[in-house]
Amino acid sequence: MKKKSLFNWNVRFPLAALALGFGLVACNDDDDTDPIIETNNVVEVAAANPEFSTLTAAIETAELVPTLSGDGPFTVFAPNDEAFGRFLSANGLSADELLANPELGDILTYHVISGNVASADVEPGRVNTLGDAPFFVSQAPDDSFWINGNAKIEATDVSASNGVIHVLDNVITAPTQNIAEIATALSTSDSPQFTQLVAALVRADLVETFMGGFDDDYTVFAPTDAAFEALYDALGVNGVDEIELGLLTDVLKYHVVEARRFSQDLRQDAVIETMLDDATLTVDLANMQINDASLDDEGLVNIHATNGVIHVIDQVLLPPTE
Numbered sequence: 001m002k003k004k005s006l007f008n009w010n011v012r013f014p015l016a017a018l019a020l021g022f023g024l025v026a027c028n029d030d031d032d033t034d035p036i037i038e039t040n041n042v043v044e045v046a047a048a049n050p051e052f053s054t055l056t057a058a059i060e061t062a063e064l065v066p067t068l069s070g071d072g073p074f075t076v077f078a079p080n081d082e083a084f085g086r087f088l089s090a091n092g093l094s095a096d097e098l099l100a101n102p103e104l105g106d107i108l109t110y111h112v113i114s115g116n117v118a119s120a121d122v123e124p125g126r127v128n129t130l131g132d133a134p135f136f137v138s139q140a141p142d143d144s145f146w147i148n149g150n151a152k153i154e155a156t157d158v159s160a161s162n163g164v165i166h167v168l169d170n171v172i173t174a175p176t177q178n179i180a181e182i183a184t185a186l187s188t189s190d191s192p193q194f195t196q197l198v199a200a201l202v203r204a205d206l207v208e209t210f211m212g213g214f215d216d217d218y219t220v221f222a223p224t225d226a227a228f229e230a231l232y233d234a235l236g237v238n239g240v241d242e243i244e245l246g247l248l249t250d251v252l253k254y255h256v257v258e259a260r261r262f263s264q265d266l267r268q269d270a271v272i273e274t275m276l277d278d279a280t281l282t283v284d285l286a287n288m289q290i291n292d293a294s295l296d297d298e299g300l301v302n303i304h305a306t307n308g309v310i311h312v313i314d315q316v317l318l319p320p321t322e
Helices: 012-022 042-047 050-061 081-091 095-099 104-109 179-187 195-203 225-235 245-253
Strands: 074-079 112-114 125-127 135-139 145-147 151-160 163-168 218-223 271-273 280-284 303-305 308-313
Touching: 042 050, 042 074, 042 151, 042 163, 050 074, 050 081, 050 095, 050 104, 074 081, 074 151, 081 095, 179 195, 179 218, 179 303, 179 308, 195 218, 195 225, 195 245, 218 225
Parallel strands: 074 163, 218 308
Antiparallel strands: 074 112, 125 135, 135 145, 145 151, 151 163, 271 280, 303 308
C-alpha cells in the first residue's frame, strides 16, 4: 500500500501551535545552518506543554518516567488534556480515579511503540505496542488516520531526543473481550441488544468461531433484537428455532467479514466478501448503510473486540438467492 503523509489533513494551524509549544523547528532548505536538535526527551517535551498536564501526571503516577526517558527511540501517541477529558466523561471517571487505576501503566504503554515512526511511515494495519496488546490503525476516506476506530491523530511529528510524539484526540484502551463475549454481555445488560443474535449463534454452533484473540480478524454487522423480530414476522416464524438450520447458518455467515474493518476502513460502493461463499455486501457511506441495513445512528459502531470489531445494524441481511 502506498504510504501517505499524515500532513494531508487540514491541521496546519493546530500543528503550528504545537510546534511553538514544543519547540519543534523546521529547517529551511536555503538555510546553510545546521538544524537545531531537540535535547529534551519525550517526557520532558510533554511536561513542557500545558496541553499534556494529565498525561504528564499519569506518566509520573505510573512510574514510567525512567522508562520513557531512556534511549528508546519511542513513538508516543499522546492524548492531550481535551482527549483525557473526553475519555473521563465517556466512562464516568474523575482524573483522580484514573490516576488511581491499577492498570494505569498498561493504559499508557498501550500508547507507545518502539522505534521512531514519523508520520510519513504510518500505514493502516496492526501495530504492536509496549503493552501486552496491539492497536489497529485505519485510514479514513479523507486520509485522516485513526486508532481502534475511536481516536484520531490530530497532529504529528513533535520531535524529542529519544523519539517522536503524535497527538490523539482520545485515549485508547486495549479490548479485553472477544466478539462472542461482547455480544453475550450486551444481551444480558439492562438494555439488551443481542438476545436473538446470541440465540442464533448458539443454534448454528458458531459461538466458538468468535471466541478468538488478536490473531483473529472479523467484522460482524450485528442485527439488533428488533431487526430479528422483523425477520420473524417476514418469515412467519416465532423465533430462531423455527428457521431452517442451513438458512440460519447462511444468514449469520452473511453478516461476517473475515477482516478487521472499522468504519474508517469502509469506502463508498465497496463490495466486501463475506464468510458465506460467493456472497458479498455493498457499502453505501453516503447513507451509512450496508446493503439496505443502516448502521446504528447512536454510536454503536466500532465496538472493538480482541478478535475484531462489531457494527450494529437495524436489519437482518438476507443473502442473495439464485
